[in-house]
Structures are given as C-alpha cells and as structure tokens.
Amino acid sequence: MFVLQPGQNRSFGPTGPYWRRSLRSPGGGDNLFVASIVAIRPDTGEYVWHYQETPGDQWDYTATNHMILSDLTIGGKKRKVLMQAPKNGFFYVLDRTNGKLISAEPYIKVNWASGIDKKTGRPIMNPEADYSKNGGKTWMAMPGALGAHDWMPMAYNPGTGLVYIPAQELGFPYKADANFKPKTHGINLGVDLGALNLPDDPKIQAAVRATVKGYLIAWDPVTQKEVWRAPHDGAWNGGVLSTSGNLVFQGDGSGKLNAYNAKTGQRLWSYPVQTGVVAPPVTWAKDGKQYVTLVAGWGGAYPLLVGGLSLDARGKKIPNKSRVLTFALGGTAKLPAADVATDMPLDPPAQFANAATIAIGQQAYDRSCVACHGSGAISGGIAPDLRYSGTIADQTAWNSVVIDGVLSDQGMISFKENFTPKEIEAIRAYVIARAQVAAKTK
Ligand code: HEC
The missing domain is CATH 1.10.760.10 (Cytochrome c-like domain)
Known part of the structure; x- marks a missing residue:
C-alpha cells in the first residue's frame, strides 16, 4: 500500500498506482484489498466481510463498478444478493449477508481466467495473463483495462428479473515497461503504453476498430445466462435506465438515445442527441407526467487514451456537446442543427531531429x-x-x-x-x- 502525500492523488504521482504486481509487491500475493468488495457498517465503520474479485489485479480490473442489491429466488431459496459486473468480465452474485459467492459466470469473452472456482471464490487464472513474468512479451487480454463494462451504471428490472449491462469487447495489450521509473507527473503504471500504438496503415486501423464491439446485454442473474443483446456501433456506450413500463433506455457512443423493449431487446425508439453519450438517463415525474432526462456528453478514458480506436465507423471523431436533455411523451422541442465538423488543416513542419x-x-x-x-x-x-x-x-x-x-x-x-x-x-x-x-x- 502507498501513502498519499499532500498534492498527490491516486492516479498521478510517483506512488503509483502500479498495474504490475511485481512493482507493488515483488514477493507476489493477493494484495488485499485490491479489486475487492468490502462490507462495512455505515454507523461505525466496522469491517463485516470482503470478497476479492481479482486477487493481485494487474489489469486495472478493479471492483469499483455499480453494485445492485436485491432478493432473488435461487435454487428454491430466497437469497439476499449483491450483484456486480466488474471490468474483469464475470457477473458476480454474492450473498450480501456474509460475502460468500453464490455464482459467477462470464458475461462477455474472457481470456485471463477460465472461470471462478465455486468453492474458494477465486478465479482460475490463465498463467499467460501474468505479463509481469513473461519475459517482456505483450499479453493481449480480453477484457482490457477499460473493462468488459466500465463505470457506466447497469440497471436491474425486478419485473423482468433481468440486469441490463452496458458491455463491450475491448482488448488491451499489456507489456511490462522494462525501463520503468516512476515520475512525479503522469500515470505510473509500469506498463508500456506504446503497445497500444496501431500500425499506420489505415486499412489495418479500420480492421482493428472493427474488432471493438459494444452491446447492451440483458442478463438473467439467477441462471447466469444472457437473454438478449443489442449491438452498438462501437465500445464505450452510456449507462442504463430500466422502467417498470418494461423499457430500457441507453445512450450510445455514436450519438443516439435509444429505448428498448426490456423483455425482447427490440429497439422501439432512437433519438439523435448530436453527441456521444456516457451518462445514464434518469426518469422522474411532476404533476402526473413522466420525464426522461439525460446528461448528454462524450469523454472518459476511451477517447482520451485510444483516440484512434474511438473514432466512429467513418473514421471521424465522435463529437462532444455537453447538454442536459429532457424527453416526454408528446414533447415538441427540437434541437438546433448539429455543429458541422470541419477538418483542421494538417500542415506539419519539417523534421529537425534524428x-x-x-x-x-x-x-x-x-x-x-x-x-x-x-x-x-x-x-x-x-x-x-x-x-x-x-x-x-x-x-x-x-x-x-x-x-x-x-x-x-x-x-x-x-x-x-x-x-x-x-x-x-x-x-x-x-x-x-x-x-x-x-x-x-x-
Ligand atoms: C491530464 C491530461 C493531459 C496530459 C497528461 C497532457 N496534456 Fe497536454 N493538454 C491537455 C489539455 C486539456 C490541453 C488543452 C488545454 C486548453 O484548453 O488550452 C492540453 C494542451 C496541450 C498543448 C497545447 C496544444 C494547443 O495547440 O493548444 C500542448 C503542446 C500539450 N498539451 C503537450 C503535452 C505534452 C507534451 C504532454 C506530455 C508531456 C501532455 N501535453 C500531457 C491535457 C493533458
């Protein structure tokens, strides 16, 4: 563990966070409480239980994603559960009274572990995934550091019994940085982010972009099986809202707010919001009328870190237009015309260096x-x-x-x-x- 100094924060500074376990703890180990869910009593702060999803996490899988509590009937018994779909690609159902694993299954392609051992609750790790110990080779992981599902909230609908997950297939090339030395400014991961650089051939770039997928997945937490999935144009789509009228609302990275039939996944409505969307919509009512409000806007680690991948299907940047939009049945307002994106001139100077x-x-x-x-x-x-x-x-x-x-x-x-x-x-x-x-x- 590291100690924060004044002026430092967790992401930027010489104290880490190192992704590579060999830098954090050369002797190995689980690094408790990395990538863990910890239950504490809110009144006293007293520790109750913990469950570590990714022991010794080296992929930034974390366990910080949205958790949903519900009472589910599993194997004929009513269970008080906690559900989470963390970045590591497994959907977890825990007994929230004691932190014990009830079930965990992959909700998207996963190659870092072959499953979760039901007895111990530990992942059955693929030894190749430990890129700290593979002689400096690149390990192409699925899911990647941006997760099979990132921070965007998922939604549970007690009516359908389904959880709606904003999921993605977005791999990541992990490579130990052989010459790593922590710096005072910037991210100190201990991995060589140069491994992310795509070849310059536009055809190869387009082909790699085509492997990146985004889905809205409807997941049955009792059977741990997918019920339907709706494909998006790419990764990094918005958080999810589900209503008792059996609708699911989700904005997407290519600039639409969509509504789906919660039982079948059929898309019922789609509105061009003129910007990529990451936030979840919310619903509220006033004077008997129901509204859906969206904080529309694009950003986050995906367009920041891998700008080339985050381009849309035409190879264009996805615009950001930060706006609060509210919808209602019978609404008549119209958005002003979208800004026209113009390509800036690209006029590089002569090279001066070898x-x-x-x-x-x-x-x-x-x-x-x-x-x-x-x-x-x-x-x-x-x-x-x-x-x-x-x-x-x-x-x-x-x-x-x-x-x-x-x-x-x-x-x-x-x-x-x-x-x-x-x-x-x-x-x-x-x-x-x-x-x-x-x-x-x-
Ligand atoms: C934490 C995010 C972040 C990091 C890391 C970062 N930058 Fe920036 N940089 C920005 C932002 C945001 C702006 C735009 C500021 C503004 O609005 O004028 C910017 C602007 C710039 C500009 C001016 C561009 C222009 O034409 O106005 C240069 C040059 C630049 N950065 C170089 C670098 C270099 C070199 C590094 C690495 C040593 C770096 N930046 C690291 C966020 C970052």
Missing part, C-alpha cells in the same frame, strides 16, 4: 502524454490533437506550454519536473513525425 531522438520522444510521450492526447499522438477529440497544434512548429510556444505551464488552469500542467528540456524537445520531434505520417496517409 530517429534516435524521435524514439526518446516516443518513450516520453507514451509515459506522460498518451493518457490525454491519445496513443500514436491521435487524439479522440477531448484533449487537443497535438499533430494539428501550431506549437509543434515553434519551440518557444511548445516550451511555454510543456515547460512553463501557461495552460495549467485549462488542465495542461508543466512537465518540467519529469523531463529535461532535451527530452521535451524530443517529444516535439515525435509529434512532428506522427503528423507527417498522418499528412501522407490523408
């Missing part, structure tokens, strides 16, 4: 810039796409941002504690190289 410098720049970028500006310097449209930035043609302008931190109050801090001025110049060379590749393949 291949060795560009390689140093790439390594530094993959340690400290990739999590916001995107793998391969391809942004998903949330933080600026540095290939298009005027600052790459002008060392003074670049340094004013990256060294002097002139955009700090906009979320772009100075990285001078992490890198020498030479390394910061090497990052600029790397981004120019990436911009030149993009200009050629346009």
Whole structure:
C-alpha cells in the first residue's frame, strides 16, 4: 500500500498506482484489498466481510463498478444478493449477508481466467495473463483495462428479473515497461503504453476498430445466462435506465438515445442527441407526467487514451456537446442543427531531429502524454490533437506550454519536473513525425 502525500492523488504521482504486481509487491500475493468488495457498517465503520474479485489485479480490473442489491429466488431459496459486473468480465452474485459467492459466470469473452472456482471464490487464472513474468512479451487480454463494462451504471428490472449491462469487447495489450521509473507527473503504471500504438496503415486501423464491439446485454442473474443483446456501433456506450413500463433506455457512443423493449431487446425508439453519450438517463415525474432526462456528453478514458480506436465507423471523431436533455411523451422541442465538423488543416513542419531522438520522444510521450492526447499522438477529440497544434512548429510556444505551464488552469500542467528540456524537445520531434505520417496517409 502507498501513502498519499499532500498534492498527490491516486492516479498521478510517483506512488503509483502500479498495474504490475511485481512493482507493488515483488514477493507476489493477493494484495488485499485490491479489486475487492468490502462490507462495512455505515454507523461505525466496522469491517463485516470482503470478497476479492481479482486477487493481485494487474489489469486495472478493479471492483469499483455499480453494485445492485436485491432478493432473488435461487435454487428454491430466497437469497439476499449483491450483484456486480466488474471490468474483469464475470457477473458476480454474492450473498450480501456474509460475502460468500453464490455464482459467477462470464458475461462477455474472457481470456485471463477460465472461470471462478465455486468453492474458494477465486478465479482460475490463465498463467499467460501474468505479463509481469513473461519475459517482456505483450499479453493481449480480453477484457482490457477499460473493462468488459466500465463505470457506466447497469440497471436491474425486478419485473423482468433481468440486469441490463452496458458491455463491450475491448482488448488491451499489456507489456511490462522494462525501463520503468516512476515520475512525479503522469500515470505510473509500469506498463508500456506504446503497445497500444496501431500500425499506420489505415486499412489495418479500420480492421482493428472493427474488432471493438459494444452491446447492451440483458442478463438473467439467477441462471447466469444472457437473454438478449443489442449491438452498438462501437465500445464505450452510456449507462442504463430500466422502467417498470418494461423499457430500457441507453445512450450510445455514436450519438443516439435509444429505448428498448426490456423483455425482447427490440429497439422501439432512437433519438439523435448530436453527441456521444456516457451518462445514464434518469426518469422522474411532476404533476402526473413522466420525464426522461439525460446528461448528454462524450469523454472518459476511451477517447482520451485510444483516440484512434474511438473514432466512429467513418473514421471521424465522435463529437462532444455537453447538454442536459429532457424527453416526454408528446414533447415538441427540437434541437438546433448539429455543429458541422470541419477538418483542421494538417500542415506539419519539417523534421529537425534524428530517429534516435524521435524514439526518446516516443518513450516520453507514451509515459506522460498518451493518457490525454491519445496513443500514436491521435487524439479522440477531448484533449487537443497535438499533430494539428501550431506549437509543434515553434519551440518557444511548445516550451511555454510543456515547460512553463501557461495552460495549467485549462488542465495542461508543466512537465518540467519529469523531463529535461532535451527530452521535451524530443517529444516535439515525435509529434512532428506522427503528423507527417498522418499528412501522407490523408
Ligand atoms: C491530464 C491530461 C493531459 C496530459 C497528461 C497532457 N496534456 Fe497536454 N493538454 C491537455 C489539455 C486539456 C490541453 C488543452 C488545454 C486548453 O484548453 O488550452 C492540453 C494542451 C496541450 C498543448 C497545447 C496544444 C494547443 O495547440 O493548444 C500542448 C503542446 C500539450 N498539451 C503537450 C503535452 C505534452 C507534451 C504532454 C506530455 C508531456 C501532455 N501535453 C500531457 C491535457 C493533458
């Protein structure tokens, strides 16, 4: 465990969190309470029970996803259960009175474990998944670090007895970073995020994008079986709302709010909200009239980290338009026309550095810039796409941002504690190289 210092937070700082267990605890072990559900008494903070879903978690699977409590009849007995579909791909039904496992089955493709041992409650791990110990090879995991289901809330409908999961097939290449040294700024995972960089061939990029899938899955928690699934255009879709009128509402990454028949999965309604959606809709009533309200807007780790993958089926960035939208039967309001996306000119300057410098720049970028500006310097449209930035043609302008931190109050801090001025110049060379590749393949 690490101790937070003033000014540090869990994600950014030299204390971790290391994804690689060999860095956290070279002796191995489960790392209690990593990726665990812990029950405590709210009045006293007293510990009651815990259940560790992913012992020694090295894939950022975590157990922080939405938990749903209900009473289910399982094997003829009424059980007080806790249900969770964490990032690791298994749907868990626990006895919430004592934390014991009732059942756990994969709700999407999983390759890091072959199942959950019903007696011990522990995953039956695939030894290949331990990329801390595989001699530096890349391990392609399913699900990946963004989960078979990320933070977007799922929904349970007691009427249908089904749980509706915003699920995705989104693998992740885990590779130990051989030269890892923690930095004061940036994410200190101990993995080489350069493994995320796609080949530049647009056909290969499109083919990889086509393997990324998103679904709304209706799951029966008693039989641990899928009842239906509705496909989306891609991964990273919105949280879910289910109503007693047997509807399921979910926004999607490509800019629609959809309503489905909760029993069959048939799509009954779809509205173009002009932005990718990640939040769940809510429903409420006033003066006898029912409304559905959505905080519409796009963002999060997927478009930030793997911008190239998060592009839509046409290879375009999914827009963000942050707005609160409210719907009702008989509503007549119309959205103003959608903004027209215009391609910025891509006009990279001449390269000033040699291949060795560009390689140093790439390594530094993959340690400290990739999590916001995107793998391969391809942004998903949330933080600026540095290939298009005027600052790459002008060392003074670049340094004013990256060294002097002139955009700090906009979320772009100075990285001078992490890198020498030479390394910061090497990052600029790397981004120019990436911009030149993009200009050629346009
Ligand atoms: C935590 C997220 C985050 C990280 C990590 C990050 N940036 Fe940024 N960066 C931003 C945001 C947000 C902006 C836009 C600020 C604004 O609105 O002006 C930005 C803007 C910039 C700009 C100005 C672009 C322009 O044309 O306005 C440059 C240059 C830049 N970043 C370089 C880097 C480099 C180099 C690294 C790694 C050493 C890095 N950034 C790491 C979030 C980040």
